[in-house]
Amino acid sequence: MKKFHYHSVLLAAVFIGFLASFVIGIERHVIEENSRTVELAIDYEGLLELAAREGLPPDEVFAQAKEAGITSLAVYETTFKKFNVNGKAVALTGADIIARYHAGMLTDPLWRSLVEDGKIVGTEIYIVGHDPAAYAELKDDLVQRFGARRVTVHTVGGDEVIAVKDYYEAFEKRNIGLPSDEMRAVNAAGFDVLARPSNYEACTPDDVRAVFARMDGIRISDIVFSGTETLGAPKALQTTIDEMRERHLNLGLIEGVTQLQFYRQQGMDEIAKGIGYDHVARLYSIPKDELKKLKIADAVERWVTTDEERNIRINLLRIYEEPAPNMSLLETNMKYFADTRAALESHGFKIGRAGMFAAYEPARILRALVIMGVAAAGMLYLSLVVPALNRRPRLLLLFFAIAALIGMMPVLLGAGSKIRILASFASANLFPALAMVGLLDLLRGRRFPKDAPAWRIIVGGLILLGITSALSLIGASYLSGALSDTRYFLEFDIFRGIKLTFVLPMILVAVAFMQRFDIFDGRYDASAGVMGQVREILATPVRVGSLLGALALLGGLVVLVLRSGHTSGLPVPGIELQVRAFLEQVFYARPRTKEFLIGHPAFLLGIYAAARRWPTMIVFGLVLAATIGQGSMVETFAHMRTPIEMSLVRGIGGIALGGAIGAALVALVAAWNRLLDKVKAATS
16 A cells, blocks of 8 residues: 655644734734725615605605615716706707797897807707806816817807707717716715716816816715726826825725626726725625516615625615505615615624725735745645655655745745735645545545444544545635735735636546545555556446446536636526525525535545445545535635635535535435345345
C-alpha cells in the first residue's frame, strides 16, 4: 500500500495562513455589521401618480408614505412631456403656430406679428412658461443643454418666448434638468432627495457645475445617474468628483439585470474611486413587469433576500398599479411599504440613509500570510499525489519556499492584485480536494468492520462529514482572506472562474483517488497508478447502455455547471422555485441544492459503500459526487457581496440538511440490503 506523509512544516504554514485569514474574516464581519442601514426610496412621480389615481392631495399620500417607512424620493430630470402635463410650460412647433395663423385661430396681435415678420420657423419649437421660477430654470437648462446657437429668446409684449432648433418628437422626451421645485417639495414633505441627473452631450465642467448648483440647499441622500453615462463623462469627470466630494454626496450604483455587478455607466468606476468607495452603495429595483406578478408578501421577501444576500442598501421601490383583493390602491401600496420596512427591521436592518462599507484593506502581513498558506496547500496537494515528491521532503520545502516568496513579496510591497486572484482560485479548488484526500487516507488507515451495524456507519459518516466540511471551510476562509476589500464587497471586482471551480476539485480528487485505489479490481493499492488506470479506462469496451448512461451523467454535470453563477440562461423549474421559497422560510440562509441534495448525501452513501466493500468504481463515483458538495461550500464564499456570516450559516445549514438526507438514504439502503439477505436466506 502506498503511504503518503503529511509534511508538518506545510501543515503548520497552512494553519498560520488560516489564522491570518480568520482575522481578516473577523474584520470583514465587523464592517458588514456596521453597514446594515437600508434606504427605502420610491419615485417622486410614482407617489404623484398614486395620489392622482386615488383622487387625493399629494401631501396626504406623502405623509402616509413617510409613516409607512419611505425615506427618500427619486427625482428625475424633467422633460417637455412632463411640462405639457403639469402646465408649467408649453412647447409648440412653428408649423403648428403658422397653421393656426392661416386658419384664423391665432388672435394675439403680437404672435401674429411674429409670424408676419417671418420670425416663426416651421421646423423650430417655441416654448412659453407659465411658472416664473420653472421658466427661469428651463431657459438656463435649454441654453446649457443645446447651446446658444440652437436657442433664441424672443420678446412678445412683456413675455418671453424661447425658440429651439430641434426635432419635436425627440425634444419632448429629452432630459432638460433637475427641477428645484420638485426637490424642495420632497424635502418639505420630510424626505431626502435621491437625485437622478443625466449627462450632457459633450459635457463640460461648466455643465457639471450648473447641475450641482441646482442642488444647493437641497437635502440629498444619494446621486444615481440616469442613462448609460455618468454626469461629466468622458472629459469632465474630475469636476463631478470634486463637486460630489465637496458636498459629501454618496453614489448609488444600479445592480445589473443578472444580479451581478452593475448596469454599466461610463465613468462610474472613476467617480467611485474619486469620491472613495466608502461613499458608494448598491441599488436594486424590482422590474416593473415582474412586480405586477408578485404578491405583496413575495415582493417583501424579495427585498429581505436582496438586502441580506447581496448587500443592497438602496431599495428603489415601485408602486403597484393594481390593488390587492379587498384593498384600495393606496392601501395596497402603503401595506407594501410598511411590510417591507417591518420585515427588514425584523431581520436586524435599520431604515434610513443607505449604509456604506468603510474603506477596508487588510494589513499587508495578514494578506501575505494567506498567500503563504495557499502556497503550502499547493505543495501539500502535490506531495499527496506525486509519491516521488512525497519521499523528498527537502525538495518539497524548497519548492514551497520559492512559491511562498514569489507570492508574498508583491503583497508586502502593496501590489499583488493578480496574485490575490490566483490565491483565491487556488483556495477554492485545493482545500475541498485536500479535505477529501484526507478522508481517503483516513479510510485507508482505519476502516469500518465489514459487519458494522448501519447506525454506526451513519454516526461515523456524520462525524466524518463534519470534519471534512470543516477542513473545506478553511479554504473558504482563505478565499475570503485573499479577496476581502471594499471593491470586492461592492462588486467592482468579482471572483472569476466559478464554473471551473465546480469541476476542478473533482479532477484533483480523482487523481488522488487513483493514486490510492485501483478503481477496476477493488484493490486498495493502485499499483497501476493514475496514467495506467486512465489508459485502462480508454481501452475499455463500451456497451451502448453504458455509453447512454455516461452521456446522461455528463449532461447532468453540464447542467449543474451551467446553473452555477448568474448568466446561464437555463430556466429554473417551478417546483425548484417552490422548494427554494420554503427553504428560505425555514433557514436563515437557504442551503445550496448541490450540497444538500447531491454532495452531502453522496458523502454518507460513499462511507456506507466503502464500509460494505462495494466495488471501488461505485465508491469512486460517490466520492466525486461528495466533492461537489465540498467545493460548493467554498464556492459560496466567492460571492464577496454576500456577508461572510450568511455564507458560513448557509454552509452549516447545507451540512445539517444534507447529512439528514444522506443518513435517511443510508438507512433505506441498509434496510433494502437486509430485506434482500432475508429473501436469499429464505430461498436457499
